[in-house]
Amino acid sequence: MNLFVIIEEFLEFEHVKFYTVKIEDEENEERESETDEFISRFDNEENEHFEEFSILLNSIENIGKRGALPKYFRFENDAEALPPPRGTNLGIIIPSDTELRLYCIRLNAEIVILLNGGVKTENKAQDCPNVSRYFRFANSLSKKITQMIITKDITIKKKELLGELEFYL
Amino acid sequence: MNFIYKKYKMASKYFKKALNKSPKYIKKFTSKSFDVIDRIHEILEFKNLNQKKLAQLLGKEESEISKLLGVGHNLTLKTIDKLEAVLDADILITPKKIKVVRQNSLWSSSIKIRIKKIYIYKKLQSKDSRCKIPKIKKSLNNKRNKIRNFTSKSSDVRDRIHEILEFKNLSQKDLAQFLGKEESEISKLLGVEHNLTLKTISKLEAVLDANILITPKKLKVQRKETNIDKELQSKESRCKVRKIIPLNNSRSNRRSFK
Numbered sequence: 001m002n003l004f005v006i007i008e009e010f011l012e013f014e015h016v017k018f019y020t021v022k023i024e025d026e027e028n029e030e031r032e033s034e035t036d037e038f039i040s041r042f043d044n045e046e047n048e049h050f051e052e053f054s055i056l057l058n059s060i061e062n063i064g065k066r067g068a069l070p071k072y073f074r075f076e077n078d079a080e081a082l083p084p085p086r087g088t089n090l091g092i093i094i095p096s097d098t099e100l101r102l103y104c105i106r107l108n109a110e111i112v113i114l115l116n117g118g119v120k121t122e123n124k125a126q127d128c129p130n131v132s133r134y135f136r137f138a139n140s141l142s143k144k145i146t147q148m149i150i151t152k153d154i155t156i157k158k159k160e161l162l163g164e165l166e167f168y169l
Numbered sequence: 170m171n172f173i174y175k176k177y178k179m180a181s182k183y184f185k186k187a188l189n190k191s192p193k194y195i196k197k198f199t200s201k202s203f204d205v206i207d208r209i210h211e212i213l214e215f216k217n218l219n220q221k222k223l224a225q226l227l228g229k230e231e232s233e234i235s236k237l238l239g240v241g242h243n244l245t246l247k248t249i250d251k252l253e254a255v256l257d258a259d260i261l262i263t264p265k266k267i268k269v270v271r272q273n274s275l276w277s278s279s280i281k282i283r284i285k286k287i288y289i290y291k292k293l294q295s296k297d298s299r300c301k302i303p304k305i306k307k308s309l310n311n312k313r314n315k316i317r318n319f320t321s322k323s324s325d326v327r328d329r330i331h332e333i334l335e336f337k338n339l340s341q342k343d344l345a346q347f348l349g350k351e352e353s354e355i356s357k358l359l360g361v362e363h364n365l366t367l368k369t370i371s372k373l374e375a376v377l378d379a380n381i382l383i384t385p386k387k388l389k390v391q392r393k394e395t396n397i398d399k400e401l402q403s404k405e406s407r408c409k410v411r412k413i414i415p416l417n418n419s420r421s422n423r424r425s426f427k
Contacts, residue, residue, distance in 0.1 A: 010181045020181070036182050043187040054191035055241045058199035061188060062240075066203060071210055072240055098241075 005141065007165040010035055010114055013064025017159040019113045021141065034116040034134075038102060041118075049119060052098040060114070067109045101131055103138035105145060110159045115141070137169075144169055198371035201382070202241050205249075205260060205367070208384045209238060212258045226255045245364045246322050253322075261322070261382040263329040326370065326381055327359055333379045347376040 003023050010020035010033065020035040032040070042053040063072050102117035115138050122128040125135040144167070148154040154163040213219060218226075224234040236242065253260050334344065341359070345352040357363060367382075374381050 011184055032182065036184075039183040039187050043183060043190065045190065051192075051195065052241075053187075054195040055199050057184070057188045058191055058196055059203075059240050060184075062199055062203045066207070071206060071238070072203070074235070074239065 002168040005167055005169045007113065007161060008033065011060070011064065012159070013061070015067040016064045016110055016112060018060065018064065019111065019161060021113065021115060035102075035114040038116045038118075042100075049098070049100050052100045056100060056102055063112070068106050068112045069109055070106070073104075073106055101125070101134075103131075103134050105138065105142045107145075107149075107156060107161075111156060111161060113141075113145070140169060192375070194368070194372040194375035197374050198368050199241060201367055201371055202244075204384045205244065206238055206240065208260050209252065209256070212256050212260070216256065216258075218256075223255070227251065243366045243368045245366050246326065247364050250322050259385045262385050263325045264380050264383050323361070323363070323365065326365060327361075329381050330359060330373060330377075333377050333381070337377065337379075339377075344373075344376070348372065 003025070006022040006024060007019050008022060009017065011018040020033040022033045023031060025031070031037075039057075042049060044050065047053065059072070066072075099120040100117070101120050103115040105113040105115070107113065116134040118130040118134060120128050120131050126132050128135075145154060148164065148167070149156070152163070153167075154161060154165070156162075213223065220234045220238065221231055224231045227234070229237075237244070237248070249260055334340070341355045342352050345355045348355070350358075358365070358369065370381050
């Protein structure tokens with residue numbers, strides 16, 4: 001089934017603008033953005049992963065203040081195999097030492113698209129029941145955006161993503 | 170497909186709310202973790218090294234290094250010590266030195282050396298024995314290196330914590346209450362052999378509302394502003410000028426120097 005995806009602004013800091021993605025379907029039109037859904041899932045002080053979740057949110061803030069430099073991300077193997085015309089990368093923001101993952105697409109040092117994530121329970125993300133769908137979605141979205149940047153359907157102007165920000169995936 | 174050429178408004182509903190819920194020590198810890206990553210990469214770049222070479226120097230796998238340099242990794246003081254030794258540069262230091270410089274106190278060993286330097290320069294100027302300066306400079310540098318080797322990070326941190334406790338008129342019992350721990354745990358935490366982690370240090374910083382460890386980048390900036398540095402610079406520059414004069418044996422020059 002084709003998903004209708006909307007890329008929208010999420011947060012803006014001095015050096016980085018974070019975007020997120022909204023998936024619209026016929027059943028539930030008023031769906032939250034992927035990252036907001038992730039936050040609402042973990043934002044509970046009684047959650048066993050609350051500390052790692054807090055580190056993750058603070059990491060997003062720190063990246064926003066310092067710039068989305070590759071040293072702050074961990075990149076997936078699949079993403080490294082992608083053609084790198086404009087440095088499109090599928091990354092993960094993770095508090096080290098934990099299994100909590102937030103998938104994202106780092107377009108450059110100023111633009112990051114935050115997606116969804118969860119607690120990884122298996123060695124490979126694609127085998128994990130918690131994160132495999134987010135991982136697969138992140139991979140296919142990353143490929144699609146890379147293509148759209150090549151065809152100039154999406155353009156990058158400083159911290160802004162312009163062009164076709166609503167599309168079927 | 171719709172072509173949209175306009176900006177969307179901010180969509181985040183929960184981010185700020187959730188961020189504000191995060192404990193103070195987590196904020197400190199995350200920011201410190203980023204500072205450490207920045208500092209290590211700065212040193213690697215400066216020394217023309219990469220993660221692979223660092224892994225070789227530490228005798229570890231490259232994957233271990235990327236984990237070690239990952240955001241939010243809870244580094245221990247021992248690991249920081251190892252990294253500092255391998256990279257031959259400071260990664261984290263106690264801000265005691267800055268305070269001491271500000272207060273012109275004689276506590277810090279490095280400040281002792283600096284003041285000794287000024288004293289020796291003064292003495293040299295008065296005796297007009299300018300040729301000995303390079304030798305003394307060398308011996309001072311050696312002393313400084315020796316002291317650096319002897320001073321372990323953990324004892325620096327302990328000294329700093331005790332300094333803050335003393336300054337804030339707090340006891341170990343108070344600290345135990347703030348952290349919600351037993352007093353015996355605190356004395357163990359501040360013990361000689363305890364390998365503190367960045368997270369514990371951040372917790373202590375949050376509770377004591379003071380910095381225990383900082384990256385030396387900030388220190389450099391603050392050092393530039395201190396009077397002692399300016400004084401040292403002016404002394405050194407004066408010495409340089411004077412150093413040239415004795416090489417010339419002409420009487421006229423000697424007279425003008427007097």
